[in-house]
Amino acid sequence: MTDGPFRNSSLSNRWKVYGQDLVNDAVSREERVKQACHSVLGAIDMKAFERLYRELEARASRDQMDLDSIAATESVFDKNERNSFSDALERHLLCNLREGLAERKALDLALEGAVGDLLGHAKNRIDEECIRARDVGDMSRSDFVKGLERNKETFLGVDVASLCAALENGNKNAFRRSARKDTDDGPDED
Incomplete structure (x- = not known):
C-alpha cells in the first residue's frame, strides 16, 4: 500500500483501504460502512x-x-x-x-x-490515525476534517446486528467488497 493517508501507519491493509475511502469523494457512506465492518472482522481470529x-x-x-x-x-x-x-x-x-x-x-x-466495544475502539483508533497522519503531513487539513467527520458517520451507520450475525455464522467475508465494475466499457460493437 503506497498511497492514502495511512500509508505510513502500522494498521492492517484493510484499515489502510478504509483510510483511503475516508478521503475519497467517490466512495459512498455505505461503501465505507462495509469496509469498516470488513476491517473489524479481519481483526478477529x-x-x-x-x-x-x-x-x-x-x-x-x-x-x-x-x-x-x-x-x-x-x-x-x-x-x-x-x-x-x-x-x-x-x-x-x-x-x-x-x-x-x-x-x-x-x-x-x-x-x-x-461488538459495540470493538467498534468503539476501532473508531477511536482511526481518529488517532487521522491525527497522526495530519501531524506528519500524510493528510491535509481539509482531508483531516473530512476524515474525522466521515469516520464518525461511518461508525454511526454500522448495523451491530449484522456484524453479530456474521460472527455467529463464522462469515469473515460477510462485508467483503465485490469488485467495482467499470461503468464505461465503451461503445457496443455489433
Missing part, C-alpha cells in the same frame, strides 16, 4: 472465536441449568484462547449472568456489547 462461541452457545441452549452458571461460563473462557475480543465478551456475559438474565439472552446481549 474467527476460528478461535467460533470454538469459544459454539461452546457458549451449547451451554446457553441446554435445558438444564448449572447451579453456578457463572463459574461454568468462566471455565469455558479459561480453556479457550484469550484475546481482547473474547475478554470483552466474557466481561459482558458474566455481567449479564450476574444480573440474572437467562443464558441465551445473556449471550446475545454480551455479543452485542462486545
